[in-house]
Structures are given as structure tokens and as C-alpha cells.
Amino acid sequence: MSEKTIQEVSTSDEVEELPVSDDYDPALENIRRRFSIRQFMRDAPSIVFSLAIHGVVLLLLAICYLPTIVDFRPDLTANLEDLGEIEEVALFDEDPVEINLDEVNDVAEIDTPTETISTEMNVPEAAPEIPTSDLGDLMAPNSLISNVGSLSGNLGDRKNKRGIVGMSEDSEKSVAGGLQWIAEHQLPNGSWSYTQLRNPNCRNKCKDTPLDTANKSFVSATAMALLPMLGSGITHKDGKYKKEVKAGLDYITSNYQVRPEGIILAEKGSSPVMYHHGLTTIVICEAAAMTRDKNLEKIAQGAVNYIAWAQDPVGGGWRYSPKQPGDTSGMGWNFMALKSAQMAYLNVPPKTIRGAKHFLDNVVGAEGGAKYGYLNNKPNDSEGLKRGIQATTAIGLLGQMYMGWKADHPSLVKGTDYLSQWGPNAGSIYYSYYATQVMHHVGGEKWDKWNKKMRDDLIKRQSTEGHEKGSWPVEGGLVGNSGGRLVGTAFATMILEVYYRHLPLYRKTSTVDAFPLD
Numbered sequence: 001m002s003e004k005t006i007q008e009v010s011t012s013d014e015v016e017e018l019p020v021s022d023d024y025d026p027a028l029e030n031i032r033r034r035f036s037i038r039q040f041m042r043d044a045p046s047i048v049f050s051l052a053i054h055g056v057v058l059l060l061l062a063i064c065y066l067p068t069i070v071d072f073r074p075d076l077t078a079n080l081e082d083l084g085e086i087e088e089v090a091l092f093d094e095d096p097v098e099i100n101l102d103e104v105n106d107v108a109e110i111d112t113p114t115e116t117i118s119t120e121m122n123v124p125e126a127a128p129e130i131p132t133s134d135l136g137d138l139m140a141p142n143s144l145i146s147n148v149g150s151l152s153g154n155l156g157d158r159k160n161k162r163g164i165v166g167m168s169e170d171s172e173k174s175v176a177g178g179l180q181w182i183a184e185h186q187l188p189n190g191s192w193s194y195t196q197l198r199n200p201n202c203r204n205k206c207k208d209t210p211l212d213t214a215n216k217s218f219v220s221a222t223a224m225a226l227l228p229m230l231g232s233g234i235t236h237k238d239g240k241y242k243k244e245v246k247a248g249l250d251y252i253t254s255n256y257q258v259r260p261e262g263i264i265l266a267e268k269g270s271s272p273v274m275y276h277h278g279l280t281t282i283v284i285c286e287a288a289a290m291t292r293d294k295n296l297e298k299i300a301q302g303a304v305n306y307i308a309w310a311q312d313p314v315g316g317g318w319r320y321s322p323k324q325p326g327d328t329s330g331m332g333w334n335f336m337a338l339k340s341a342q343m344a345y346l347n348v349p350p351k352t353i354r355g356a357k358h359f360l361d362n363v364v365g366a367e368g369g370a371k372y373g374y375l376n377n378k379p380n381d382s383e384g385l386k387r388g389i390q391a392t393t394a395i396g397l398l399g400q401m402y403m404g405w406k407a408d409h410p411s412l413v414k415g416t417d418y419l420s421q422w423g424p425n426a427g428s429i430y431y432s433y434y435a436t437q438v439m440h441h442v443g444g445e446k447w448d449k450w451n452k453k454m455r456d457d458l459i460k461r462q463s464t465e466g467h468e469k470g471s472w473p474v475e476g477g478l479v480g481n482s483g484g485r486l487v488g489t490a491f492a493t494m495i496l497e498v499y500y501r502h503l504p505l506y507r508k509t510s511t512v513d514a515f516p517l518d
Contacts, residue, residue: 166440166451167499174459177470178493179232182225183244185486190247191218192225194483205467206485219255219266220276222248223283224486228493230286231501237291249287252280253299262306263299274310274318278333281307282340289344297346304341307334308352315362316355326359328374332395332434339402353403360399363392369411370418372396390422394434401441407506412442420446424454426461429474429491440498441506458492 185202186192194217196202226248229241236246257264257272264272265280281303288296310322311334317326318334335356342348365371372392397415405412419439424432432454439450463471474488494501 164499166447166455167496168455170459171455171496174462175228175232175493175496177462178472178489178496179228179234179241179470181468181470181489182228182486182493183241186225186244186247187218190222190244190251192221192248192486193218194221194224194486196484196486202467206471207468207473217267217270217273217276219252220273220279221483221486222251223265223276223280224483224490226283226287227279228490228497230283230290231494231497233290233500235287235291236293245287249284249296252284253296256299256302258302259306261309262304263302264306265299265303272306272310272322273320274307274322274324275320275330275333277303277310278307278318278330278335278337281337282333285337285340285344285346288346289340297344300341300344301346304338304346304348307337308349311352311355312359313355315359316357317359325375328360328363328372328392328395331356331359332399335399335402356399357403360396360403363396367411367414369396369400369409370414390419390425390428391431391434394419394431394438397438398434398441401438407442416442416446420450424450424457426454426457426492429472429488429495433491433495436495436498437502440502441504443504443506454495458496462492 182192185196185199185206187199187201193199196206197204226245229239229245229248233239234241234245236242236249239245252265255265255267257266257268265277265284266272281300284296284300284303287293288300307318311318312323312326315325317328318324318330319326320330338348338352338356360372363373363375363377365373365377370393371389372395374388374392393415397412397419400409401412416438419435422435424436426432436450436454439447458472461472463469463473468485470489471485472488472492473485474483
């Protein structure tokens with residue numbers, strides 16, 4: 001075999017002579033050299049660049065064809081300024097949508113919206129335990145909440161109820177009777193209904209039960225039944241009716257709907273009604289605040305997120321459907337849900353509170369905040385709408401108090417003068433529910449006079465015999481028959497719980513502070 005040499009350039013650029021045999025194959029040697037370590041080091045930059053290009057192409061193809069991942073946690077920590085100038089101007093600087101009060105044919109329109117149901121009630125199936133696995137981490141940070149008290153702060157008053165000025169032994173007996181009637185009319189699956197016609201525990205033994213005009217929302221009816229239970233200090237963990245409360249909460253939390261915007265508290269498959277959603281959110285927030293139940297806190301935060309998303313982006317209120325121009329009654333339920341959430345240390349965006357403030361300021365009557373309209377700033381004292389305007393005035397005043405009005409605010413003083421002049425009206429229970437809270441917070445001679453008449457009239461009107469014992473009939477047109485005895489009894493019971501359900505806003509020991517707007 002003869003000796004031959006070839007030249008190979010090393011990484012140090014030195015020439016090296018290598019012996020080769022007679023059967024040397026240039027093509028094979030070229031392949032060896034292409035895949036040698038030295039050659040790879042020389043070619044690495046171009047190889048990496050090629051891989052990077054192909055990787056980018058594959059990533060773009062994946063983005064085009066893979067489904068979008070939805071984050072169920074809306075960003076509620078952004079300030080209004082972060083959302084852009086256009087939205088800020090649209091929400092707070094433009095004139096509100098004007099809707100003439102002539103469009104309101106009957107004062108009942110300001111009540112919880114009603115739907116008809118068949119007398120053949122289809123009771124939903126029993127509820128499972130409170131589900132949480134599909135909620136994810138819905139809890140938003142508490143950085144926006146400052147100087148607020150916890151709803152559990154007055155839980156001692158709700159349970160003890162001794163030495164509280166204003167209530168009486170008879171009023172507490174009435175509360176106990178109302179709670180018992182409510183507990184006895186719970187459906188087997190844990191829910192309540194606005195009609196007792198097909199309730200196996202009643203079967204229309206209670207008179208004046210609504211028939212085809214009844215609201216068919218079992219979720220909101222359940223929330224209405226649970227509010228006075230919570231108001232008396234009864235939770236799903238403690239109290240005389242804790243089993244009934246737990247079954248009711250299980251029913252509500254088995255029917256929520258998770259959306260990208262938040263959680264809807266309504267029957268699965270049904271369209272959300274903001275009146276119902278706001279009412280039910282109050283219940284979940286209160287139960288969460290009173291027990292620090294983490295499962296309920298997650299659901300409550302999701303429900304609050306949905307309220308924030310559903311707010312009318314122009315007028316700042318709420319009505320029946322999400323984003324719809326608001327009315328004062330719908331604003332009341334959803335705003336009080338936000339207040340309950342704030343007291344439960346949940347995240348309430350200042351932007352949403354600004355919107356509610358904007359709405360109230362644009363339904364103010366001519367007297368600068370002493371009276372409030374329903375759809376616009378044209379309160380009407382005609383007989384046809386009188387009680388409706390009384391109710392919207394009470395709602396408006398209560399909202400302004402929670403948003404920072406002081407006890408000596410001229411419009412609040414004038415507004416409570418009107419409430420005193422109108423007086424409590426047990427036959428207009430919806431108005432009395434909000435007005436009693438306003439007068440309780442104001443205190444003084446106005447409250448003393450109001451309380452005695454309101455308390456004694458309600459006690460007298462409570463049914464004391466037969467299957468109706470402990471309940472209240474619904475009288476007048478403001479709530480009408482749409483909610484039956486359940487609504488009448490729940491409202492009356494909550495009014496008689498006002499002494500310990502709500503700590504007065506202007507008392508030094510109050511745990512309730514104004515909403516932060518910044």
C-alpha cells in the first residue's frame with residue numbers, strides 16, 4: 001500500500017499531513033468531514049439559524065389552529081385612566097340616555113321583573129355540594145379596598161340582639177315567626193319558589209298566592225328567602241335553620257354559570273336578569289363574609305366581576321339585561337351587592353362605583369338630590385307613580401350615603417324630610433324596606449318617629465293563624481303579587497331586623513365606610 005497525504009485545515013489554521021491508504025474514497029471522506037465535530041462547530045451558526053426559522057413557522061401555525069385559552073379573571077385592578085379617554089368620556093361626561101317616565105305604564109314596572117310559569121311547576125333536581133373545581137383562582141387582590149369594615153363585624157349584634165335600641169320583644173317574635181314560615185316553605189331540593197301553589201309543604205294553603213304571574217326564578221326566590229335568615233345571624237354553619245340555609249346555598253351554587261366575564265347566578269341555560277343576579281350576589285357575599293367560607297368567596301368574586309362587566313357603559317346603571325340603560329331599582333340591587341362585596345373584602349373596582357355615582361347624579365330631581373326618578377331626572381308625584389317615586393328616592397338616598405354623603409348634607413336632610421312626611425307604609429313594602437335603612441342610618445328624632453310606626457304596623461299586619469301564621473301578605477302595587485307571600489314575608493322580616501342587620505353609618509362605632517372612588 002503506497003503512502004499518500006491530504007491537507008486538512010484545522011481550527012488553528014495549521015496544515016496537517018495525514019497518511020491514507022490506496023483505497024481512499026474522496027466521496028466517502030467528504031461525508032465523514034461534513035458530519036465531523038470540527039465541521040459541525042464551523043457550521044453551527046447556520047444550523048441554529050435554520051432551526052430558529054423553522055420553529056417560528058411551526059409556532060405561527062400552532063397559533064392559527066389551536067383553540068383560544070380564555071382567562072376567566074377580568075382585570076379589575078386597572079384604573080379608569082388605563083382604559084382610555086374614549087370610555088371615560090362616554091361613561092361620565094356624556095348626558096345620560098333620556099327615557100320619558102310616560103313610558104312607565106304602571107308603578108309595578110320598577111319591581112323585580114316577572115315571567116309567567118305554568119301551574120305545573122317543574123321543580124329542579126336536588127343540588128349537590130358546593131362545587132369549586134371549575135372556578136379556578138377567581139379571587140382578585142384586595143388592593144382597591146381601603147378603610148372598610150367586615151360584615152362579620154356586626155355578626156355579634158345579629159346573634160345577641162340584646163339591649164339594642166328600637167327593637168322590641170314583639171318585633172323579635174315577629175321575626176321568629178317570619179323565619180319559621182320561610183323555613184317551612186322550602187322545597188325538597190333546597191330551593192324556594194315565589195309561588196306556593198305546587199309546594200308540597202303548602203299546596204296553596206296560603207292565600208293570595210300568585211298563579212300565572214309568578215316569577216319562575218328559583219335561584220332569586222331562594223336568595224330572597226335566605227336574606228332574612230342571614231340577617232338574623234343564621235348561616236350554613238350555625239343557627240336554628242343552618243340546614244335550610246345550607247340547602248339553599250347548595251341550590252344556588254349548583255346553578256351558577258361560568259362565563260369569561262364572571263359568574264352568573266341564575267338557572268343553568270337561562271338568560272341573566274340583573275335584578276335577580278344582584279339580589280343573589282348579596283346573599284353569597286353576606287354568607288361568605290359571615291363565615292369566611294373560601295368556596296363562597298370565590299363564587300362571590302366571580303358574581304361581582306359579572307356585575308362590573310354588565311354595567312351600562314354610558315349611564316352607569318343596571319336594569320334587566322347586561323349593558324342595558326339602567327333604572328334606579330335595578331341599580332339598587334346591584335349596588336348593594338357591591339357594598340356587600342366590599343364588606344366581605346372582595347375586589348370592587350372604583351370604576352364601577354364611579355359609574356353608579358354617575359347614574360344616581362343623573363336621576364336626581366330638581367332639588368339637587370332630595371328626590372330621585374326611575375329612568376331619568378323627572379320625579380313625578382302624581383298618584384299613579386307616587387309610591388314608585390318614594391321607593392326610588394329612598395334607593396337614591398341610601399346609595400348616596402354609602403358613597404360618602406355626610407349626615408348634614410343638605411340634600412340628605414331634605415330627602416329624609418320627605419321620607420318623614422311620607423312616612424313608612426307597610427302596604428308598600430319595597431319602599432319601606434329601603435326607606436327604613438335610610439332613616440335608621442340617619443337616626444335621631446326622625447328615626448324614632450319612623451321606627452315606632454313602621455315596627456308596630458308590621459307587627460299588626462303579620463298573619464297569626466292557620467298555615468299562613470308568621471307570614472305577611474303582599475299589599476299594594478309596588479311589589480304586587482309577582483312575589484307572593486315569600487316576598488312580603490322576607491321584606492317585612494328584614495325591616496324588623498334593621499336594628500342589628502345594618503350598623504348605622506353615622507355612629508362612631510360603625511364598621512361601614514364610604515366606597516373609595518379613587
